[in-house]
Amino acid sequence: SQTIHQWPATLVQPVGSPLSLECTVEGTSNPNLYWYRQAAGRGLQLLFYSVGIGQISSEVPQNLSASRPQDRQFILSSKKLLLSDSGFYLCAWALGGDGFFGQGTRLTVV
Amino acid sequence: AQSVTQLGSHVSVSEGALVLLRCNYSSSVPPYLFWYVQYPNQGLQLLLKYTSAATLVKGINGFEAEFKKSETSFHLTKPSAHMSDAAEYFCAVRGGGADGLTFGKGTHLIIQP
Numbered sequence: 001s002q003t004i005h006q007w008p009a010t011l012v013q014p015v016g017s018p019l020s021l022e023c024t025v026e027g028t029s030n031p032n033l034y035w036y037r038q039a040a041g042r043g044l045q046l047l048f049y050s051v052g053i054g055q056i057s058s059e060v061p062q063n064l065s066a067s068r069p070q071d072r073q074f075i076l077s078s079k080k081l082l083l084s085d086s087g088f089y090l091c092a093w094a095l096g097g098d099g100f101f102g103q104g105t106r107l108t109v110v
Numbered sequence: 111a112q113s114v115t116q117l118g119s120h121v122s123v124s125e126g127a128l129v130l131l132r133c134n135y136s137s138s139v140p141p142y143l144f145w146y147v148q149y150p151n152q153g154l155q156l157l158l159k160y161t162s163a164a165t166l167v168k169g170i171n172g173f174e175a176e177f178k179k180s181e182t183s184f185h186l187t188k189p190s191a192h193m194s195d196a197a198e199y200f201c202a203v204r205g206g207g208a209d210g211l212t213f214g215k216g217t218h219l220i221i222q223p
Contacts, residue, residue: 006153009151032208032209032210034208034210034211036213042215043200043213043214043215043216044154044200044202044211044213044216045213046210046211046212049208049210050208051208057208059210088151090153090154092154092210092211094209094210094211100156101146101153101154101155102153103152103153104151104152104153106151
């Protein structure tokens with residue numbers, strides 16, 4: 001069966017520090033991968049998606065970037081965090097219509 | 111472009127009462143629709159999905175939803191609320207970038223004892 005791992009679960013980072021969140025998927029090949037952000041009162045917003053290794057598309061302009069160095073690995077990064085980057089980040093994968101989510105990372109920028 | 115509107119950011123019902131969470135969608139193509147539940151500080155768990163088969167979809171935990179094309183709605187219901195149903199519920203339509211999901215803003219379900 002397919003599983004998705006996302007870490008860390010919680011993270012507190014100072015403004016201006018770098019960020020790296022990692023997501024890996026098991027039990028499937030060549031999935032579409034997604035990063036979502038959930039900010040208070042704003043629902044879930046799609047940030048990035050990837051249809052293959054090295055292929056990244058951004059849905060909204062922001063202080064973040066994403067990379068897909070391997071088929072089942074998706075990384076969300078920032079060089080310098082802003083206060084507005086705080087939120088709950090969710091990785092997801094999809095293949096054939098279903099969407100499966102990781103457990104999320106609660107990021108607090110202080 | 112696809113969009114989802116969830117009516118009511120907070121819904122409060124008594125334990126044992128009917129749960130009704132409203133979702134309306136906009137889609138330029140026949141939609142695939144989803145309901146997810148999120149417990150505090152956890153990821154999203156799929157409750158049910160509509161993929162153009164039966165219009166009444168049964169999901170986990172006693173939830174079901176009915177697709178009504180004429181009303182562009184996909185409301186979530188449960189006949190009898192349980193305390194464990196207290197959570198955030200998200201309606202979503204497939205069709206974002208690379209078939210990603212476009213979500214509503216969520217409805218926080220509160221269960222009164």
